[in-house]
Amino acid sequence: MDRKTNRLMLLIVACSAAGVVVGGTSNWVDSHQCLKKQAPTMECLTQDPLVKTIHGMSIGLIAGAGAALGATMQLKEEE
Template sequence: MDRKTKRLLLLIASCSLTGVILGGTASWAESNLCLRADRVTSDCVTQDPIQKTIEGMSTGLVAGAGAALGVAWNLRHQD
């Protein structure tokens, strides 16, 4: 593997990991705020906070990988 490929993989991995952490944290916080609201909706009560967190983490993974690929694509075409 050449140096550029290693850098690209490192960029994708780090952005994906950051996306997973931020997505999971945001979903967890949102579900906690939803349950502490003055008016608790049926969506708050019926949805599992763990499932909501996993959905946020998967969305963050895709968003992070997409952002890394977008940056790499942009840098490649600027040269």
């Protein structure tokens, strides 16, 4: 692997990891705030917080990887 490929992979991994953390944390907090409401909705009561957190993490992974690819494409166009 050359140096540019290594930087691309590092950027994708870093952005994906950040997306996983942000997405998982966001959905975890949202599910716990939903349960603490005085009148929680039926959707809030039936959804498993762990499943909702994992869903947020997967969406964050995809969003982070997409952001890294988009940034890389933009940098290549500027060269």
